[in-house]
Amino acid sequence: NAGVMQNPRHLVRRRGQEARLRCSPMKGHSHVYWYRQLPEEGLKFMVYLQKENIIDESGMPKERFSAEFPKEGPSILRIQQVVRGDSAAYFCASSPGHSPQETQYFGPGTRLLVL
Amino acid sequence: AQSVAQPEDQVNVAEGNPLTVKCTYSVSGNPYLFWYVQYPNRGLQFLLKYITGDNLVKGSYGFEAEFNKSQTSFHLKKPSALVSDSALYFCAVRDFRSMDTGRRALTFGSGTRLQVQP
Numbered sequence: 015n016a017g018v019m020q021n022p023r024h025l026v027r028r029r030g031q032e033a034r035l036r037c038s039p040m041k042g043h044s045h046v047y048w049y050r051q052l053p054e055e056g057l058k059f060m061v062y063l064q065k066e067n068i069i070d071e072s073g074m075p076k077e078r079f080s081a082e083f084p085k086e087g088p089s090i091l092r093i094q095q096v097v098r099g100d101s102a103a104y105f106c107a108s109s110p111g112h113s114p115q116e117t118q119y120f121g122p123g124t125r126l127l128v129l
Numbered sequence: 130a131q132s133v134a135q136p137e138d139q140v141n142v143a144e145g146n147p148l149t150v151k152c153t154y155s156v157s158g159n160p161y162l163f164w165y166v167q168y169p170n171r172g173l174q175f176l177l178k179y180i181t182g183d184n185l186v187k188g189s190y191g192f193e194a195e196f197n198k199s200q201t202s203f204h205l206k207k208p209s210a211l212v213s214d215s216a217l218y219f220c221a222v223r224d225f226r227s228m229d230t231g232r233r234a235l236t237f238g239s240g241t242r243l244q245v246q247p
Contacts, residue, residue: 056219056237056238056240058237059234062233069232069233073234105173120172120173
């Protein structure tokens, strides 16, 4: 019973390049959440998606960041024209989608380093 | 708005002694409260949660937490610490009323590093 899968685990980009982070939720889960963790800080919510729908993007930066969760395949967090301040760990979580009370289960994260 | 405070950056405890990691919260309505643990270069592992009911919640690896509404606290406890418990612990909250707006974002504290000495 695989947990939440994220890849790549580590990603190095130069300033101005694009970063694509992928997240496959746990089997049976239809809700996906993305969080960002800056060094020595807690996690900050970015976006909440269901299949083919963005439900809450209140934590997403207005520019350069986008997310999708297509009908088939993993959820993608895309960062265009990366800057050094984007260096962080990006965590994906998933939940079944049956109840507002349900637990979010986290993946191992993608650590992005922008040179 | 919802917020979480973890007042201690680090907690040191000797193996075999009881441990407490503190968490206080602020929400407009009733809270859903969670504890997660993070080991180095790993994701967050769920420990336990409070939704409703008994104020004392039991979770994984012998951890428990006590919900105190009057003090708006949800401290994590364990009767006897192990060296392997050394990790970063995060408290998180979600406002029950946020469900009406479709928002499920967790608000996390800044984390408390637990160091258990042999």
